[in-house]
Amino acid sequence: MAMTLLEELDTLVRARYPLVYLVTSEEVRAQDLIAQVAKQRGKKLLEWSCTTGLVATTNGYGSSKPRNVATRDPLAALDAIAEHVDPTLFILKDFHPFLSRGQFTIIRRLREVAQSLKNSHKTIFLLSPVQDVPVELEKELTVINVAMPDQGELGNLLDGIIGQIQEGGRCTIELDLLSRDRLLQAALGLTLGEAENVFARILVRSRRLDGEGVNDVLMEKQQIIRKSGLLEYFSPAERFDHVGGLEVLKDWLEKRALALTPEARAFGLPQPRGVLMLGVQGCGKSLCAKAVASHWQLPLLRFDIGRMFGSLVGSSEENIRKAIAVAESVAPAILWVDEIDKAFAGLAGSASTDGGTGSRVLGTFLTWLSEKKAPVFVAERLEIFAIHLRKRNRPLESFNLNRLASLSPQFSGAEIEEAINSALYDAFYAQRELGHADVEQAIRQTVPLATTMAEQIDALRAWANGRARHASDRQQAG
Numbered sequence: 001m002a003m004t005l006l007e008e009l010d011t012l013v014r015a016r017y018p019l020v021y022l023v024t025s026e027e028v029r030a031q032d033l034i035a036q037v038a039k040q041r042g043k044k045l046l047e048w049s050c051t052t053g054l055v056a057t058t059n060g061y062g063s064s065k066p067r068n069v070a071t072r073d074p075l076a077a078l079d080a081i082a083e084h085v086d087p088t089l090f091i092l093k094d095f096h097p098f099l100s101r102g103q104f105t106i107i108r109r110l111r112e113v114a115q116s117l118k119n120s121h122k123t124i125f126l127l128s129p130v131q132d133v134p135v136e137l138e139k140e141l142t143v144i145n146v147a148m149p150d151q152g153e154l155g156n157l158l159d160g161i162i163g164q165i166q167e168g169g170r171c172t173i174e175l176d177l178l179s180r181d182r183l184l185q186a187a188l189g190l191t192l193g194e195a196e197n198v199f200a201r202i203l204v205r206s207r208r209l210d211g212e213g214v215n216d217v218l219m220e221k222q223q224i225i226r227k228s229g230l231l232e233y234f235s236p237a238e239r240f241d242h243v244g245g246l247e248v249l250k251d252w253l254e255k256r257a258l259a260l261t262p263e264a265r266a267f268g269l270p271q272p273r274g275v276l277m278l279g280v281q282g283c284g285k286s287l288c289a290k291a292v293a294s295h296w297q298l299p300l301l302r303f304d305i306g307r308m309f310g311s312l313v314g315s316s317e318e319n320i321r322k323a324i325a326v327a328e329s330v331a332p333a334i335l336w337v338d339e340i341d342k343a344f345a346g347l348a349g350s351a352s353t354d355g356g357t358g359s360r361v362l363g364t365f366l367t368w369l370s371e372k373k374a375p376v377f378v379a380e381r382l383e384i385f386a387i388h389l390r391k392r393n394r395p396l397e398s399f400n401l402n403r404l405a406s407l408s409p410q411f412s413g414a415e416i417e418e419a420i421n422s423a424l425y426d427a428f429y430a431q432r433e434l435g436h437a438d439v440e441q442a443i444r445q446t447v448p449l450a451t452t453m454a455e456q457i458d459a460l461r462a463w464a465n466g467r468a469r470h471a472s473d474r475q476q477a478g
Contacts, residue, residue: 005146010037012142013089018117018124019110019141025129026191030146031057031091034125038089043121046084047091048077057091074098078109087121096132107134114140149192151184157192158184161199162209171203174210186217189328194220218299221333225301231323234300234336238290249275253292255425267428268392270421274335289336299333381405384413385439388420392434399436407440410448419443 003011012020024030031047035057038045045057053068054077071077074095081090098106114137117124131143149157158180165171175183187195198220202213225233240250256272258264293300303323327335382405386396408416422445423438 005144006033006036008144009033010040013037013041013043013123016118016121016123017142018114018122019126019137020123021126021128021131021133021141021143022146023128023131023143024146026146026149026193027093027127029149029192030125030127034089034091042087044086044088045091046088047093048095049093050074053077054080054090074106075109078106078113081122081124082113082116084122090122090124092124092126094128095126096128096130099132099134099137101134107136111136111140148189149195151188153192154184154187154190154195155180157195158199161196161203165203165209170207172208172210174208179210183213183217186214189224189333190217190220194224221299231327232302232304234290234293234302238287238294240291240295249288253288253295255429257296258428259425264428267424268394269424269428286336286338289334293334293336296334300336301327301333302336302338303327304338381408381411381416384416385420388417392420392424394434399439404436404439404443407443408448410451411443411446412449415446415448419446422446 009020022030035045037043046054047057048054048071050072051067052065053071055066055068058065071080077092084090099110114124126141131145133141133143162173162175165173187198190198195217198217199209199213202209202216205216206212222233222235225231240254252275259269259272289302290300327333382401385399385401385404389396389399408419411419419442420439422442424434426442427434427438
């Protein structure tokens, strides 16, 4: 079972890791977690910033916060940490500007302090909204990207606010379990501070808290998108009946809308990852993107990847990472990647025109979407069918695995899994148990990559023959 962030921090402290770099914009939340670790382990807690110097941690902010002028300088602060005797956790806030190029003395001193802390009961936590690690410190510190609050943390925050309101009796609370769940689901992707602000805004404006607050939460997410400058937020009014034709696509999207429910999770369905739509201008691709967001009742984020490439080449890789991070931070959402063909056209000459940036950006994007596996052999396909059916708790005796393998001679492992997922969607939509016929039909409806890119794959195989070893000793059949 995965550790919570608190458990992970506690483990690092007990294992005497000297430097822990927490990438987060939620400074207060991270500080509270570190304070819990310090209390559990009986350690003191000191914090540093360039305005306060090295001081004891308090709940106060602003002018009332204690100051230690002598340690405002980062070198002086590191010297004080090295000389400190008691078991202590140190929090260095926004230390990343002092780790940039040219700050050789500070980087060297931090490296020396880190080496000395390995045999002590002291740990340094660096809190920063951005990750900026000089190569000299890569082996000395541990980087943790702090995830956004989960539904449980947001629920605790909401319960605390409701408790305060009910004591005062100034506002009306009309949240049943379903409305509460919808409100918290919509708030996923917000920091605790952002969630607290939007809950307070709802109460100040309407003097009540009910299921209609979801719209206010989505408005808060719009602000996050606007501040990023990388994505556009759409509030689409289009519906599926506004889209003419495209019945196969609409049927595919309709079935996957059901996959967002708890019942679908229990049935064994994965969440839908995405769909690539190809077509000439004006054929309805953008309209479909807006319609599915409206139908699924999720925010629609447009990422003009072509425009991103129009900026400085060197920043393209960082921009796509930021865009992905912003999209994930406001999830659940629909990410509409527009003009992808223009952005990635001509990547064959990318190395000579942009130093390979285009190829690396494409790699980053495709890795995020999904990792494709190489084509597999018949006996291996039978085994993969069995693995994925077992993972979904389906009895193997209900399926003719040999026939399924023989029907999918060019399928990769990922394509076999997708065929089973597609069959699950069909069975779930028809309210029946998954059967062999469902999987067979899904295979027949799937065109594998080996067919759509036959020329490229044949060329790759010809190049690899004699230059690389086969991934399997088995002979390919069919």
